[in-house]
Each structure stands twice: as C-alpha cells, then as structure tokens.
Amino acid sequence: MSRAEDIFQKLVYFGEEAIDEFILTSQSEELFLDFKQADSLGKNGNSLHKDDRRNLAKCISGFGNSEGGVVVWGVECSRNIEIGDVARAKVKVQNVHRFLSWLENAISGCTIPSHNKVRNHIISVDENGDGFVATYIPKSEQAPLMTTVGNTFYIRSGSNNVPAPYSVLAGMFGRRPQAEIDLMITDKHLEILDNSEADILYPASIDCPPDKYMKIGFTIRGHNESNVIARELYLSCTTTSDGGDYNKVRFLNYNQMDTIAGIEGQLNIITRPELRVPPRSTVKFANVEIIFSPYIEEDFLLDGVIGADGTAPRNFRIYIPKNKLRSFVARGMREDADANILLNEFFAEYMVGDL
Secondary structure (H helix, E strand, O other): OOHHHHHHHHHHHHOHHHHHHHHHOOOEOEOOEEEEOOOOOOOOOOOOOHHHHHHHHHHHHHHHOOOOEEEEEOEEEEEEOOOEEEEEEEOOEOOHHHHHHHHHHHHOOOEEOOOOOOEEEEEEEOOOOOEEEEEEEOOOOOOOOEEOOOOOEEEEEOOEEEEOOHHHHHHHHOOOOOOOEEEEEEEEEEEEEEHHHHOOOOOOOOOOOOOEEEEEEEEEEEEEOOOOOEEOOEEEEEEEEEOOOOOEEEEEOOOOOEEOOOOOOEEEEEOOOOOEEOOOOEEEEEEEEEEEOOOOOOOEEEEEEEEOOOOOOEEEEEEEOHHHHHHHHHHHHOOOOOHHHHHHHHHHHHEEEOO
C-alpha cells in the first residue's frame, strides 16, 4: 500500500478523529499530504469556486505526476518557520455533499489528459450539513498531466506543487505506454459445510473439531485495462492471521502459473514469460477458499497484491477483527441465514483496496 493510500485509508477509517490528530500534532503538509480551505459557498453558491478549481487542478497534476497524495478539504494551515505549513484549525466545508458533487464534476476537466482514478470521500458531516472531504490522487499512469487552468505541468516537491522542470518533462514524455492491471473479484459464494465436507487437516493437538463450518469462495482475476500488451502478471497473497486453529485459507487452480516459494501462509505466482495478455482481456490467477469455524480466537488478516511487469500494483486486504468475525460466523450458522446478505457484508465491509 502506498503512503498516499495509507493516509487516505486512515481518514476513511478514523474520520474526523484523524483530522483532530493532525491538528493536535501540528501535522505539516508534505510530499503526500495537502490541506486546503474551501472557498466555495455550499449554501449560496452554484458551482465550485475558481480558487478551489485551481487548487484541485494543481494537486491532481502535482500528485498525479509524482507518487500520489491526499488533499484534505476543511483544514486551515499556519506557517511554521522550521517545518513549513502545519494543520492549525478546522474550517468546515459548507454543505459538504454539494461540495463533493462539485469536486466530482470538476475532476475530469482539471487536467489533460484527465485523471480517472481520483477518489473523494466525505470524512464527516455535522447537523448543519458541513464537514470535511478527502481527495485521494494516485500516481497517474497517463502522466504527464497538464492543468487546464494555466496550461502548466506540476510535480510535487516537498509540501508544494511546483512547475515541472524541462528535464523532468522530457523524461516523462519519453516513457513508453504501460499496461494497467485492474483487480477483479468474481464467482463469490458462501456455503455451510459439515466436518466431512470441509476436509480440513488439523494439528495433532486438536482432538475435537467442530461439526459445522462456513466456506467463502471467490476468484481473483486481473484485467488488462490498457491498450498495450501486459507481460509477467503476478499475484502475491499473505495470510498473517486466519482467526484460529480451526480456520483455513486455500489457494486453488493456479496450475497455469509459475510458483515461487515463500513463507508459510503465502502464495506467490507469476505468469510464464511466454504468456502475453492482450488489451482489454482478463487472466484468472487463483480460486480462494476461506473456511471459518465457530471457534474464533484471533483477528483474520489477508493481504494481497496483483500487477504486471512495469505496472502500478493493485493492493487488497481482508481484515476482520475477532469480535466481528465471531458475530459474522454465528449469523452464518443460523438456519435462516441469508447467504447474499452475508456475502455483500463480507466484500463491502471487510475487503478493501484497489477494487
């Protein structure tokens, strides 16, 4: 997970508490983080203010042409002589939902070419409809990006977006087009199995395995979204914690791939050198089966990444705290359990990443 994505996920998960921490610790603007006050008047205005549009365009160009970053709208900065601009106070964005709509509508017109991977998230909303927005701008695979306001190419330098020097632009224009591999999760299913159907091998210390298990299955695929051929596609998955001794994670049907030995609980596979993946086509990496018992002893955590030679990786994570996992499995064991509801919860709430 990149530094920019890590900051964005922190804001999504902790909400306004993360902003409070930025202010309490005098978090400075840096290579991957920028704070902005919104000039748009959400209650009385009818479009994104020109200063907000200019700042958005500069950030999309600067972060997109560099290693990505996050803009937090609704935070006032003050100048610190030693460390630069630091978060000082909260200045909420008026009518934050309308402001979000304006941001979404403005993104495609901010740069040439447009950056279609920019994401916005409302961090919090008070009773008046005011709040904060985080804008995640990943590194662009279409760089260099030029702003439509001022026709300037920016890069991120320290805590600022600065015009790109000629030598930097020359190197960016000289890059060959790169493939882009998107993560696809398909063939999702959930089953309740008895002991014989689960077919799990236990440690010798386990004498009394449970009678019922929950099995969640899905397929990991990679889709070549680009207009160029992709080579050496890979998948790496690591199960850091499976929830307890009775739980298992299985990776199946990846025989067409070359495997690379790793640590216990890890799968490393890569397509053979002669395999080429055409534009707009899909490759199946592996089937995944996660088997849960009612006896949950710890959190569940699986990290994964897919990609191809010369492309930006796509990360994903399945994380379920043990208390939530116990509740989730217990509901699945009921006779009136709705498998579709449980599946939607599993993939919507517990699986995160570049989906």
